[in-house]
Amino acid sequence: xxxxxxxxxxxxxxxxxxxxxxxxxxxxxxxxxxxxxxxxxxxxxxxxxxxxxxxxxxxxxxxxxxxxxxxxxxxxxxxxxxxxxxxxxxxxxxxxxxxxxxxxxxxxxxxxxxxxxxxxxxxxxxxxxxxxxxxxxxxxxxxxxxxxxxxxxxxxxxxxxxxxxxxxxxxxxxxxxxxxxxxxxxxxxxxxxxxxxxxxxxxxxxxxxxxxxxxxxxxxxxxxxxxxxxxxxxxxxxxxxxxxxxxxxxxxxxxxxxxxxxxxxxxxxxxxxxxxxxxxxxxxxxxxxxxxxxxxxxxxxxxxxxxxxxx
Amino acid sequence: xxxxxxxxxxxxxxxxxxxxxxxxxxxxxxxxxxxxxxxxxxxxxxxxxxxxxxxxxxxxxxxxxxxxxxxxxxxxxxxxxxxxxxxxxxxxxxxxxxxxxxxxxxxxxxxxxxxxxxxxxxxxxxxxxxxxxxxxxxxxxxxxxxxxxxxxxxxxxxxxxxxxxxxxxxxxxxxxxxxxxxxxxxxxxxxxxxxxxxxxxxxxxxxxxxxxxxxxxxxxxxxxxxxxxxxxxxxxxxxxxxxxxxxxxxxxxxxxxxxxxxxxxxxxxxxxxxxxxxxxxxxxxxxxxxxxxxxxxxxxxxxxxxxxxxxxxxxxxxxxxxxxxxxxxxxxxxxxxxxxxxx
Numbered sequence: 001x002x003x004x005x006x007x008x009x010x011x012x013x014x015x016x017x018x019x020x021x022x023x024x025x026x027x028x029x030x031x032x033x034x035x036x037x038x039x040x041x042x043x044x045x046x047x048x049x050x051x052x053x054x055x056x057x058x059x060x061x062x063x064x065x066x067x068x069x070x071x072x073x074x075x076x077x078x079x080x081x082x083x084x085x086x087x088x089x090x091x092x093x094x095x096x097x098x099x100x101x102x103x104x105x106x107x108x109x110x111x112x113x114x115x116x117x118x119x120x121x122x123x124x125x126x127x128x129x130x131x132x133x134x135x136x137x138x139x140x141x142x143x144x145x146x147x148x149x150x151x152x153x154x155x156x157x158x159x160x161x162x163x164x165x166x167x168x169x170x171x172x173x174x175x176x177x178x179x180x181x182x183x184x185x186x187x188x189x190x191x192x193x194x195x196x197x198x199x200x201x202x203x204x205x206x207x208x209x210x211x212x213x214x215x216x217x218x219x220x221x222x223x224x225x226x227x228x229x230x231x232x233x234x235x236x237x238x239x240x241x242x243x244x245x246x247x248x249x250x251x252x253x254x255x256x257x258x259x260x261x262x263x264x265x266x267x268x269x270x271x272x273x274x275x276x277x278x279x280x281x282x283x284x285x286x287x288x289x290x291x292x293x294x295x296x297x298x299x300x301x302x303x304x305x306x307x308x309x310x311x
Numbered sequence: 312x313x314x315x316x317x318x319x320x321x322x323x324x325x326x327x328x329x330x331x332x333x334x335x336x337x338x339x340x341x342x343x344x345x346x347x348x349x350x351x352x353x354x355x356x357x358x359x360x361x362x363x364x365x366x367x368x369x370x371x372x373x374x375x376x377x378x379x380x381x382x383x384x385x386x387x388x389x390x391x392x393x394x395x396x397x398x399x400x401x402x403x404x405x406x407x408x409x410x411x412x413x414x415x416x417x418x419x420x421x422x423x424x425x426x427x428x429x430x431x432x433x434x435x436x437x438x439x440x441x442x443x444x445x446x447x448x449x450x451x452x453x454x455x456x457x458x459x460x461x462x463x464x465x466x467x468x469x470x471x472x473x474x475x476x477x478x479x480x481x482x483x484x485x486x487x488x489x490x491x492x493x494x495x496x497x498x499x500x501x502x503x504x505x506x507x508x509x510x511x512x513x514x515x516x517x518x519x520x521x522x523x524x525x526x527x528x529x530x531x532x533x534x535x536x537x538x539x540x541x542x543x544x545x546x547x548x549x550x551x552x553x554x555x556x557x558x559x560x561x562x563x564x565x566x567x568x569x570x571x572x573x574x575x576x577x578x579x580x581x582x583x584x585x586x587x588x589x590x591x592x593x594x595x596x597x598x599x600x601x602x603x604x605x606x607x608x609x610x611x612x613x614x615x616x617x618x619x620x621x622x623x624x625x626x627x628x629x630x631x632x633x634x635x636x637x638x639x640x641x642x643x644x645x646x647x648x649x650x651x652x653x654x
Binding site for chain 2: 011014015016018019022023026027029030031137138140141142143144145146149150152153157247248251259262263266274277278281282285286289
């Protein structure tokens with residue numbers, strides 16, 4: 001297990017380094033830079049050169065690469081070109097909004113998705129199941145930004161119940177969270193349904209019936225318990241996405257979350273902020289995956305053996 | 312496996328970006344466990360049952376044709392598949408014959424007709440410049456459908472090549488390619504798309520390329536798993552004994568045998584691509600006006616949300632129906648090619 005843990009840890013580090021490198025390359029491929037954008041109207045060439053020098057943008061790329069890498073390793077993501085504040089503080093500020101939005105959406109998704117999944121699976125083949133599947137399919141297919149617009153029209157403009165942008169009102173989270181939850185709820189419902197159907201066809205369920213257990217007991221004691229494991233895993237795996245920021249939704253509802261920070265950074269060519277947000281989101285993804293992997297390996301010895309023999 | 316495979320695809324809204332990764336992650340885990348089981352000779356007859364879609368193409372034998380005919384027969388019997396297929400066919404025809412179906416041009420303005428209501432002359436009404444919304448939706452289908460086609464072609468080519476190479480050669484090559492896949496998969500999906508459009512510039516073609524460059528990791532992972540499973544089979548051994556080169560074995564033996572998997576993933580990835588294009592265009596990073604794109608239309612309509620909500624509803628419906636049709640068809644295709652249902 002120790003060997004496997006070390007191996008996975010090393011892999012995760014390599015992937016993070018790869019993400020850093022890819023980010024660095026892509027960001028530097030973006031044409032135009034912040035100084036030119038800021039100064040397009042008034043500054044003369046000398047001023048532009050001076051500012052570029054101050055920001056370290058006149059250094060050769062490889063120097064910038066290693067210098068920034070060194071800083072990141074020490075936990076310093078640099079300062080925003082535009083706002084002159086540390087990137088890290090921008091991210092932590094955005095995190096509050098994003099986390100609140102994401103976790104609310106998560107709760108809605110669980111409350112809707114899990115029961116629907118259970119219900120459709122237990123009524124397999126009946127009308128309720130068909131309708132449920134169609135509903136899930138529609139939720140999966142609806143574009144988030146369009147759903148956002150529809151909800152804004154209905155609840156914000158026609159009914160006037162909820163605010164359609166900003167975070168001033170206390171109910172700001174409702175509409176964006178509903179939009180975000182649609183996709184998650186659909187995933188959750190489908191996954192739960194499939195898992196339950198799979199669990200019902202397993203030997204242990206047959207055994208449970210064979211020893212004379214009632215329907216309800218088989219479902220709660222055996223089927224639901226087994227079907228819940230992958231569902232819980234799904235939660236863990238979706239977490240980085242939830243906390244990484246829902247850019248489109250944050251933008252449509254004008255929420256100051258991490259997604260908005262990232263989009264602004266791209267529009268303003270504020271590269272340190274862009275690099276910081278990408279690294280933040282990617283690290284979340286890599287680390288949570290690492291945790292899930294290790295947990296799986298702990299539970300399933302075949303994985304440890306497989307990776308050893310495989311790679 | 313099936314569970315994860317079927318739940319996640321890039322089409323489901325904001326959950327999309329991680330969904331595909333999760334599926335791939337999951338498939339890796341399962342594949343690892345499964346390979347281990349096989350290696351230890353402990354797999355007792357249930358080995359294949361967990362793979363996403365494992366057709367009975369155990370080699371380039373005669374049953375291949377039977378498999379496709381079988382799958383097609385099952386597909387034909389599924390009313391959902393038929394409806395989805397007809398919708399997609401109508402969309403394709405509408406895109407191709409758009410000029411014949413409407414008397415207006417997509418950029419044709421008529422200021423005296425602006426904000427005309429839905430009527431016999433303007434089915435969906437007109438927009439702020441007096442352009443016919445129905446016409447623009449018809450032409451918008453061209454962009455959305457070609458994104459599905461072209462971006463997916465790019466993604467499939469990269470994905471299959473990377474996956475098959477990693478799976479077939481194994482060892483160091485596999486380690487390197489697997490890490491590259493992980494790096495791309497860890498990158499925040501939407502952020503990468505937006506950044507790439509900044510690098511390449513806006514416009515239809517660049518938008519396709521950006522989407523293609525992101526969407527290949529899921530395919531690569533699944534193909535790698537398939538190839539890992541296939542490469543120890545007799546027909547590959549036979550090809551090796553024949554003296555075929557690695558490249559030849561990959562292109563002539565392994566890829567054709569992965570085809571059912573490729574077809575299913577491709578169909579399931581298309582809605583994700585369409586969604587991504589419309590999202591990018593919605594943000595003003597994809598297709599540029601006056602070329603109509605459904606996402607761009609919804610974006611333009613946002614300004615008039617209060618007075619003319621219909622303007623944003625029709626293009627959204629078009630995206631919704633298209634994605635829904637592809638999702639249903641992909642689902643049905645998977646079911647049709649799934650060995651578990653094979654009788």
